[in-house]
Amino acid sequence: MAPDPSPSEPTETAEVVDDDPAVVDLLEPAEGVPPLVTDAAALADAAASLAGGTGPVAVDAERASGYRYSARAYLVQLRREGAGTVLVDPIACGGDLRVVDEALRGVEWVLHAASQDLACLAEVGMRPDSLFDTELAGRLVGYPRVGLGPLTEHLLGVRLQKGHGAADWSRRPLPAEWLTYAALDVELLVELRDAVAADLERQGKTAWAEQEFEAVRLAPPPPPRAEPWRRTSGLHKVRRPAQLAVVRELWGSRDELASTRDVAPGRLLPDAAIVDAALREPTGRDDLVGMPVFRGRAQRRLADRWWSAIARARALPKAGWPASAPAQDGPPPAHRWGDKDPAAAARLAAARAALAGLSERTGTPVENLVTPDLVRRLCWAPPESLAPDAVAGALRDLGARPWQAELTAPLLAEALHAVPAEPSGPQES
Known part of the structure; x- marks a missing residue:
């Protein structure tokens, strides 16, 4: 060179x-x-x-x-x-x-x-x-x-x-x-x-x-997502299960066509248009093609396809509608821990503080020291023994590399002993 x-x-x-x-x-x-x-x-x-x-x-x-x-x-x-x-x-x-x-x-x-x-x-x-x-x-x-x-x-x-x-x-x-x-x-x-x-x-x-x-x-290929349509940008705006069914059907129809044509899905139909169709609830094909994006020349050529997807979604019985939120794989979102399990919330707070300190000392980002999802799972369901060796074993079982388990187990073992703070009583005058 x-x-x-x-x-x-x-x-x-x-x-x-x-x-x-x-x-x-x-x-x-x-x-x-x-x-x-x-x-x-x-x-x-x-x-x-x-x-x-x-x-x-x-x-x-x-x-x-x-x-x-x-x-x-x-x-x-x-x-x-x-x-x-x-x-x-x-x-x-x-x-x-x-x-x-x-x-x-x-x-x-x-x-x-x-x-x-x-x-x-x-x-x-x-x-x-x-x-x-x-x-x-x-x-x-x-x-x-x-x-x-x-x-x-x-x-x-x-x-x-x-x-x-x-x-x-x-x-x-x-x-x-x-x-x-x-x-x-x-x-x-x-x-x-x-x-x-x-x-x-x-x-x-x-x-x-x-x-x-x-x-x-x-690393093996990642497993297919259970509900990949839930990654539609802007999906948080869609609340009702019947409308979510429209998003799911439009997403699936778009994905099938994109795969056949080897075209990026968003170039066929933007995510924003899928969400818009679910929220506006057009009454028919002509109503659909009058909406922004759908009125374009390329979209008018595919209008029958998009309207068929919407019609399929609307024909579903309630039992066929998707759930309002995806099924949880692992602990609930961390911001809910305080209500659901205060002890787990205390463990997670202590673990995050300990890892932040370790990150500062080593100069390595926390997410590279140990993945945040792994920390949440450990704090939500700790091993029976909280000894550092047992915690290290639990970390390895969850997918941590040996160096990560060895480095972080002592700190996490200590954090797993954390308990919620006692609520302060009324102040005496």
Whole structure:
């Protein structure tokens, strides 16, 4: 790889920022933008080059979130010392990049926010044997900003190009400036990994990070949501079960069509329009297409579909209406604990205070020390024994990593002994 640019020795692809001489703008990859790999022969050559490289491999993927229903990768970027940067079009290559996966067996993969990309990489046959996540590592270290751009600027003194992360990467052909942006995303990722790893080591958090990386690497796909339609934006405005049934039917009809067309659901019908239709209760198809959004040309073509969904919802008996609130999986919302179980509320308050102190001492955010949901579950239903070892075991059973259980169990064990404060009596005059 090219050496890190510096203010005193700027490269041909970087320029010094006038208002901050300590930071350089990286505008082009050091070796230029490589040709896009679009066929089996070029893919085999790229795999051989990557196999002949040394050290970790930087990996990134671009999806078309907000444009497509699927979360597939439309571009895969890789960079390894001795091999340079490789840009692969997985669609043109038939969606099968196993030859690249084989070339990287036993190699550490460096990704930023790996959990966002591992699923789409697995879909094309790429699964790491070892992982380093620079975003997750940055959280453990305690950097105030852990996006790829801010981290690269803070640790390496280099400002990356911005502007195309949310683009429609399913577009073909891909614009040249997008490929430049994509190549720069992996240009310094291994150097960034080394800088973050050095801070992890200085803070004694290397073992924490290794456990976190492995948990991300081996994490199974999330289970399907029981009622995904309840994530409709603005649903809090809809109170009546009959209206919720309309939201559910419209959401399901939209989701089915979006999946068939591989179009992001919101591009077919915005969430706001679904909620509006439920609240306004149109009397017929013509009434529906007179409403905002539904009166547009694209929506008028789908009006029969949307009205059929509304009609199905209205034909349901009361027994078929959804509940006003989703079924609880775990403890009730924490703000209700004071009324439902004051002792549990006292335990949770003590646990949160203890973890906040630990976060300040370690420089690691509370949610990375132990997930808030796990803390709530522990405080709502503590183990029979409140000894630190028993609490550590309960934490592991709930999904905490060994380092998290070891670090937080003593504090949480003490917090679980908390009791509600006695109400103060009337003041004597």
